[in-house]
Amino acid sequence: MRRVLTIIGLVLGAQAVGGFLFAWSGLYSIAASKEHLPPVTWFFGMAMRSSIETHAAFVGDPPDLDDPALIRRGAGHYEDGCAPCHGAPDVGRNPISRHMLPAPPFLPGHAGDWTDKQLYWITYNGIKYAGMPAWPAQARDDEPWAVAAFLRRLDGMSAEEYRRLAFGETAPDGDRSALSDLAMLDGSAREVLDNCARCHGYDGAGGGTAAFPRLSGQNAAYLFHALRAYAEGGRHSGIMQPVAAGLDESILRTLADHYAGQTAPYPPPPADADPALLELGARLAESGDRDTGVPACSGCHGEDRDPRYPRLDGQHASYIADQLRLWQRDAHGDTPLSRIMGAAVRNLTEEQIRALSLHYAQSRPRETADN
Ligand code: HEC
Numbered sequence: 001m002r003r004v005l006t007i008i009g010l011v012l013g014a015q016a017v018g019g020f021l022f023a024w025s026g027l028y029s030i031a032a033s034k035e036h037l038p039p040v041t042w043f044f045g046m047a048m049r050s051s052i053e054t055h056a057a058f059v060g061d062p063p064d065l066d067d068p069a070l071i072r073r074g075a076g077h078y079e080d081g082c083a084p085c086h087g088a089p090d091v092g093r094n095p096i097s098r099h100m101l102p103a104p105p106f107l108p109g110h111a112g113d114w115t116d117k118q119l120y121w122i123t124y125n126g127i128k129y130a131g132m133p134a135w136p137a138q139a140r141d142d143e144p145w146a147v148a149a150f151l152r153r154l155d156g157m158s159a160e161e162y163r164r165l166a167f168g169e170t171a172p173d174g175d176r177s178a179l180s181d182l183a184m185l186d187g188s189a190r191e192v193l194d195n196c197a198r199c200h201g202y203d204g205a206g207g208g209t210a211a212f213p214r215l216s217g218q219n220a221a222y223l224f225h226a227l228r229a230y231a232e233g234g235r236h237s238g239i240m241q242p243v244a245a246g247l248d249e250s251i252l253r254t255l256a257d258h259y260a261g262q263t264a265p266y267p268p269p270p271a272d273a274d275p276a277l278l279e280l281g282a283r284l285a286e287s288g289d290r291d292t293g294v295p296a297c298s299g300c301h302g303e304d305r306d307p308r309y310p311r312l313d314g315q316h317a318s319y320i321a322d323q324l325r326l327w328q329r330d331a332h333g334d335t336p337l338s339r340i341m342g343a344a345v346r347n348l349t350e351e352q353i354r355a356l357s358l359h360y361a362q363s364r365p366r367e368t369a370d371n
């Protein structure tokens with residue numbers, strides 16, 4: 001028995017040394033220009049699929065992936081972050097990505113091979129040794145669900161549907177209030193704004209859906225600080241950070257001023273809101289909650305407060321609630337302004353979060369109370 005074990009040990013050892021010498025000799029070609037041998041391709045494919053299946057089994061339950069806002073947000077990001085490698089219904093894969101090995105598959109025909117949780121897991125974690133990147137803001141484990149919701153729709157999507165979802169209503173004539181302002185922007189700022197408008201619209205209303213926060217009429221100083229925080233990595237978002245990175249301060253200021261100057265109509269207030277919840281929200285906003293040490297929001301958020309503090313009136317309820325939850329799990333960001341806010345809302349309960357977001361979503365700033 002001992003002899004058999006020794007022989008097996010020697011054979012394995014010799015194989016390891018042989019493998020090492022083969023790699024060290026440089027004879028194995030890592031050229032992406034040549035396919036692997038079929039058994040090697042099979043082996044890597046099998047290992048990748050098994051790893052994804054096993055790990056995705058531990059992913060928590062998805063949010064409602066039929067939510068149109070989630071799908072629209074995911075589509076906006078797909079165009080920037082995935083289409084350059086995986087292609088889109090309106091353009092095929094680009095010739096450079098087709099020469100990667102493994103080549104990123106044309107996803108509009110492949111996403112259906114995976115379950116919701118697997119699509120989420122791949123988007124959040126990426127695939128090692130394949131060139132498939134992980135989510136750019138690892139603190140934001142909520143965001144890849146938007147991409148998964150979009151991927152769920154992608155198989156067989158028409159080019160028109162794709163353009164509507166990923167580019168929004170980008171024709172500036174749709175947004176009358178933005179027109180005069182646009183004429184004053186210089187060429188480079190206008191080009192950047194064209195990209196912002198895919199998601200936020202030229203008027204900062206984001207097409208009126210809760211897919212994107214309302215920027216129209218927000219304080220310019222707040223918008224500027226938020227953009228700079230994304231650009232420098234101090235505020236976490238795998239969607240906004242790549243968009244803002246690399247833009248210089250003067251462009252960020254121009255964009256902030258542009259959106260602050262807009263007066264897009266407000267979306268209709270949330271339908272059939274529970275009156276008791278609304279009343280709780282109004283009370284908390286005005287006076288806070290002494291028992292749990294939550295301060296009055298109105299002490300910092302209001303028309304004549306520090307302009308680096310955002311206005312909340314008319315903001316989408318789901319966006320407000322999501323942001324409050326981010327602070328509660330330390331995932332919003334790491335800037336002095338973000339820390340001020342985090343300390344204020346740490347002790348909110350889930351019911352209080354729902355009440356406050358509903359309250360602010362249906363409030364209007366004083367000067368536009370009749371809007
Ligand atoms: C730099 C190029 C690149 C980018 C950008 C990229 N991927 Fe990938 N992706 C790949 C590669 C390479 C693979 C691996 C293919 C393989 O091993 O078969 C892959 C695999 C996948 C798969 C598994 C597909 C299959 O059926 O094999 C999914 C799903 C996926 N990517 C989604 C995304 C999403 C969503 C994004 C954007 C958030 C994205 N990818 C961004 C390169 C990229």
Ligand code: HEC
Pocket residue numbers: 073076077080192193195196197198199200211212213214215223224226227236237239240243244255256310
């Ligand atoms: C792919 C879609 C997309 C594009 C393009 C985009 N945004 Fe955003 N933006 C978002 C999403 C989603 C959020 C919410 C992110 C979060 O949760 O932090 C956001 C948040 C913001 C915020 C923070 C708002 C607040 O109330 O805190 C600002 C400011 C902003 N975007 C400005 C811009 C500007 C300016 C551009 C162009 C340079 C731009 N965005 C391009 C999707 C987009």
Ligand code: HEC
Pocket residue numbers: 213225226235284285294295296297298299300301308309310312315320321323324333335337338339340341344345356
């Ligand atoms: C001590 C001052 C202070 C108090 C009190 C405060 N906030 Fe804030 N709030 C801030 C600051 C500062 C920011 C901007 C954070 C940043 O830029 O990262 C902010 C941001 C926010 C945002 C993000 C808005 C957006 O557009 O992304 C929400 C939502 C919010 N606060 C809700 C509340 C609620 C609800 C309360 C009351 C329970 C509250 N805040 C109390 C200072 C405060």
